[in-house]
Amino acid sequence: MTFAELNLHEDVLAGLDAIGFEKATPIQEIAIPSIIEGKDLIGCAQTGTGKTAAFLLPLMHKICAQKIEDDHINSIIICPTRELAIQIDQQLQGLSYFTGVSSIAIYGGGDGDSFTQEKRALSQGAHIVVGTPGKLISHLNLGYANVKQVQNLVLDEADRMLDMGFLDDIKKIISFLPKKRQNLLFSATMPPKIRSLAKEILTDPKEVNISISKPAERVTQVAVLAHDSQKIETIKHLLRYNDVPSLIIFASTKLKVREITKALRKEGLDAKEISSDLEQKEREDILRQFKNRKLQMLVATDVISRGIDIDNIDMVINYDAPNDPEDYIHRIGRTARAASEGEAVTFINEDDMYKFARIEQMMEMEVRKIQPPEHVGPGPEYNPKSRGNQRGGRKPFRKGKRR
DNA sequence: AAAAAAC
Numbered sequence: 001m002t003f004a005e006l007n008l009h010e011d012v013l014a015g016l017d018a019i020g021f022e023k024a025t026p027i028q029e030i031a032i033p034s035i036i037e038g039k040d041l042i043g044c045a046q047t048g049t050g051k052t053a054a055f056l057l058p059l060m061h062k063i064c065a066q067k068i069e070d071d072h073i074n075s076i077i078i079c080p081t082r083e084l085a086i087q088i089d090q091q092l093q094g095l096s097y098f099t100g101v102s103s104i105a106i107y108g109g110g111d112g113d114s115f116t117q118e119k120r121a122l123s124q125g126a127h128i129v130v131g132t133p134g135k136l137i138s139h140l141n142l143g144y145a146n147v148k149q150v151q152n153l154v155l156d157e158a159d160r161m162l163d164m165g166f167l168d169d170i171k172k173i174i175s176f177l178p179k180k181r182q183n184l185l186f187s188a189t190m191p192p193k194i195r196s197l198a199k200e201i202l203t204d205p206k207e208v209n210i211s212i213s214k215p216a217e218r219v220t221q222v223a224v225l226a227h228d229s230q231k232i233e234t235i236k237h238l239l240r241y242n243d244v245p246s247l248i249i250f251a252s253t254k255l256k257v258r259e260i261t262k263a264l265r266k267e268g269l270d271a272k273e274i275s276s277d278l279e280q281k282e283r284e285d286i287l288r289q290f291k292n293r294k295l296q297m298l299v300a301t302d303v304i305s306r307g308i309d310i311d312n313i314d315m316v317i318n319y320d321a322p323n324d325p326e327d328y329i330h331r332i333g334r335t336a337r338a339a340s341e342g343e344a345v346t347f348i349n350e351d352d353m354y355k356f357a358r359i360e361q362m363m364e365m366e367v368r369k370i371q372p373p374e375h376v377g378p379g380p381e382y383n384p385k386s387r388g389n390q391r392g393g394r395k396p397f398r399k400g401k402r403r
Numbered sequence: 404a405a406a407a408a409a410c
Contacts, residue, residue, distance in 0.1 A: 081407065107408090108410085133408065134410090135408085138409055160407085161408095165408085166408075253404090253406080254406080275406085276408080301405085324406090
């Protein structure tokens with residue numbers, strides 16, 4: 001189905017036309033008419049399905065069609081990370097070029113200047129505000145945000161936000177908003193917690209389910225049974241024998257991210273780190289360099305595993321298996337986007353074997369296991385039933401609940 | 404046992 005057939009406002013269509021978008025994705029086909037109709041919506045979908053445009057387009061359409069002024073806030077979008085807020089706002093600005101829809105991204109880590117700008121936008125009004133929970137609340141608490149006429153609330157990556165403990169913050173934000181409003185909730189998974197959140201804040205929602213629990217088919221996955229000491233050498237080997245102009249290396253802790261970056265740079269490789277340990281400005285600079293292909297290798301925590309859109313990443317390396325099995329899908333989903341193909345290499349050591357077996361279980365597929373290249377020496381032996389260190393000698397007497 | 408998010 002084309003966007004024109006979805007009866008979007010002509011100014012919105014002009015923006016789509018300018019960037020060469022013509023056909024709606026499945027989630028857009030269902031969500032757009034339903035949102036325009038004014039219904040609440042619960043969408044099980046990830047980025048890469050066209051989820052963001054699925055809510056941005058109808059919000060923009062309604063602002064245009066109803067000729068809504070921007071002397072107040074019309075819509076609020078809440079999302080879990082700063083980079084995601086920036087990205088949604090950028091996408092919005094691209095799409096709204098011909099519409100006169102105004103927007104601002106509100107997130108932490110800024111300076112006094114950005115605070116003043118945010119304050120001005122929130123008090124004088126902007127059609128759409130995209131933000132992370134903490135910063136939105138601190139502005140709302142100060143009382144000047146013109147939210148009395150908010151008509152739409154979007155919760156993006158809702159499962160992630162609950163994981164991060166944002167439930168109370170979300171409720172707090174909602175307490176500032178008019179009771180009568182349209183709510184859109186998007187989540188990659190639908191655990192009971194999300195169901196109950198939906199039940200609490202949505203009214204008779206339309207459900208859309210475009211969930212992909214299986215990774216993009218164009219991603220070639222392989223797992224390398226590598227000891228920690230073999231990993232950097234294996235990365236060098238991969239780079240030597242593959243053409244990899246653009247590569248993300250994920251690791252599960254900020255410390256590891258820092259150490260890996262150091263080790264790679266010591267080898268003369270073009271790598272930089274991104275994690276919440278960096279100044280916000282630096283996070284943005286480095287992500288921009290990587291997106292513009294001025295930087296070959298990005299070493300990252302899961303801060304960018306969800307939602308972040310970067311074209312043409314040739315390879316994702318998981319330096320370790322992620323703690324949350326869902327994150328594996330998100331991490332490797334950074335590659336093979338749009339029409340391209342991609343490769344995902346996951347290092348698993350003894351500790352990671354159990355975690356990786358769970359990932360395979362979730363995907364309902366087995367990933368090919370290989371040993372590190374010969375000159376690096378043999379890796380650990382893989383036994384999927386092995387629980388790795390899970391029941392290692394350290395904690396047989398531990399009592400109480402663990403998860 | 405982790406990451407992220409407010410000053």
